[in-house]
Amino acid sequence: MPERVHEITLTVNGTVRRVAVPGRRLLSDCLRHDLGLTGTHVGCEHGVCGCCTVLLDGEPVRSCLTFAVTADGHEITTVEGLADGERMSPVQRAFAECHGLQCGFCTPGFLCTVTALLRENPAPTDEEVLEGISGNLCRCTGYQNIIKAVHRAAELTAEES
Amino acid sequence: MDFLRPTTWAEALAAKADRPEAVPIQGGTDVMVELNFDLHRPAALLDLNQVAELAEWTSEEDGRLRVGAGVPYVRLIAELGNRLPGLAQAARTVGSPQIRNRGTVGGNLGAASPAGDSHPPLLAGDAVIEVESAARGVRMIPAAEFYVGVKRSALEPDELIRAFRMSPATGPQYFSKVGTRNAMVIAVCSFAIALHPAERRVGTGIGSAAPTPRRALAAEEFLAAELDWDARLDPAVLARFGELAAEAASPIDDVRGTADYRRHAIGVMARRTLTWAWNEFRSGHFERRAG
Numbered sequence: 001m002p003e004r005v006h007e008i009t010l011t012v013n014g015t016v017r018r019v020a021v022p023g024r025r026l027l028s029d030c031l032r033h034d035l036g037l038t039g040t041h042v043g044c045e046h047g048v049c050g051c052c053t054v055l056l057d058g059e060p061v062r063s064c065l066t067f068a069v070t071a072d073g074h075e076i077t078t079v080e081g082l083a084d085g086e087r088m089s090p091v092q093r094a095f096a097e098c099h100g101l102q103c104g105f106c107t108p109g110f111l112c113t114v115t116a117l118l119r120e121n122p123a124p125t126d127e128e129v130l131e132g133i134s135g136n137l138c139r140c141t142g143y144q145n146i147i148k149a150v151h152r153a154a155e156l157t158a159e160e161s
Numbered sequence: 162m163d164f165l166r167p168t169t170w171a172e173a174l175a176a177k178a179d180r181p182e183a184v185p186i187q188g189g190t191d192v193m194v195e196l197n198f199d200l201h202r203p204a205a206l207l208d209l210n211q212v213a214e215l216a217e218w219t220s221e222e223d224g225r226l227r228v229g230a231g232v233p234y235v236r237l238i239a240e241l242g243n244r245l246p247g248l249a250q251a252a253r254t255v256g257s258p259q260i261r262n263r264g265t266v267g268g269n270l271g272a273a274s275p276a277g278d279s280h281p282p283l284l285a286g287d288a289v290i291e292v293e294s295a296a297r298g299v300r301m302i303p304a305a306e307f308y309v310g311v312k313r314s315a316l317e318p319d320e321l322i323r324a325f326r327m328s329p330a331t332g333p334q335y336f337s338k339v340g341t342r343n344a345m346v347i348a349v350c351s352f353a354i355a356l357h358p359a360e361r362r363v364g365t366g367i368g369s370a371a372p373t374p375r376r377a378l379a380a381e382e383f384l385a386a387e388l389d390w391d392a393r394l395d396p397a398v399l400a401r402f403g404e405l406a407a408e409a410a411s412p413i414d415d416v417r418g419t420a421d422y423r424r425h426a427i428g429v430m431a432r433r434t435l436t437w438a439w440n441e442f443r444s445g446h447f448e449r450r451a452g
Binding site: 003004006022023024026045046047048050053056059060061062064065066067069070113116117131132134135136 | 162163164166186188189190193194196197198206208210235256257258259260262263343344345
């Protein structure tokens with residue numbers, strides 16, 4: 001028996017996208033395979049590494065632990081949606097400036113998580129940054145430059161607002 | 162795999178009655194880990210995300226809070242942190258921000274893992290679990306009777322968890338958890354305490370140190386008999402409380418820790434949480450904050 005397909009509507013990075021998916025399709029796979037948005041990375045696929053973090057109605061969630069069907073009717077922001085046209089967002093520029101990445105695999109997840117973190121808390125302490133990024137793993141940097149990048153992003157955001 | 166998407170509570174109950182094998186899913190932070198690992202292949206999933214009333218909480222006429230099974234941890238912390246401080250502390254230790262944005266106490270109850278972080282504060286705070294079926298209506302199950310085995314609850318196959326009910330704290334409440342790091346860890350073991358000053362009683366909850374979450378009943382009875390509520394904490398009483406709490410555990414050796422370690426840690430956490438709660442109670446800080 002062919003698997004039942006669900007017609008869903010996602011607003012991804014401001015664009016309304018209609019897509020037909022089986023119930024078991026993960027949001028991460030839907031974004032990557034059905035919508036071609038391969039910026040969202042899939043690391044562990046069981047909710048530990050944070051690479052697949054996207055913003056669901058503005059809040060960071062793990063897209064590998066969310067079914068695409070469950071996101072029906074909601075707004076999704078992926079790493080592709082963070083920049084303002086050609087200009088990288090303050091968080092993206094801060095990560096580049098502070099060398100907050102090496103291989104870059106975890107970076108999309110960090111960028112989404114930190115974007116939401118700074119929206120909630122525009123000037124976090126070191127401790128608040130650690131707590132905020134506690135659900136994202138980075139195997140290259142040792143986190144020091146990521147923490148610097150979060151503070152730098154806070155500065156850039158404050159300067160530009 | 163069928164994906165059932167009720168939009169009302171009545172539809173959800175009807176779907177569960179029709180397909181009792183369907184696995185309910187809310188935030189997905191537990192159910193989906195097992196699916197992604199291919200540990201389970203349920204014939205159907207029952208997605209409760211569209212049932213709006215599950216994401217609401219209310220104050221009931223009897224003064225208790227009724228918190229819908231779909232209220233995520235992040236809202237529990239932000240909206241109910243002052244009234245359910247023990248549960249909010251436990252919620253802050255769940256996973257990471259991404260997990261707390263999606264995960265719920267209802268899901269923790271549905272999984273009924275002995276390591277679930279919600280359970281010890283629910284036990285210590287005398288929570289009651291509201292479950293419902295289309296056929297038999299509502300059942301109220303005290304938390305202490307809800308957990309019946311490893312990852313097994315008193316829920317019948319045609320029932321769904323609607324909410325939990327719990328009184329706002331009338332005294333200090335604390336939660337403590339041992340893990341290998343601060344974030345993204347399953348508890349090696351955990352302990353919750355809730356002071357109920359009006360009744361001169363202390364509630365407890367032990368996590369991840371027995372086949373089910375459980376109260377340390379002998380330790381509670383000991384404090385009810387021996388605790389002098391108008392004095393400083395007697396070191397002998399504190400020590401005996403720790404011993405009785407540790408004796409209430411029946412842990413196993415596993416990858417996260419040994420049984421001996423868990424028993425020891427439960428005693429330490431029992432003494433620590435009682436000391437924190439007692440210091441707050443004696444300082445009068447709790448009354449001022451609540452007032």
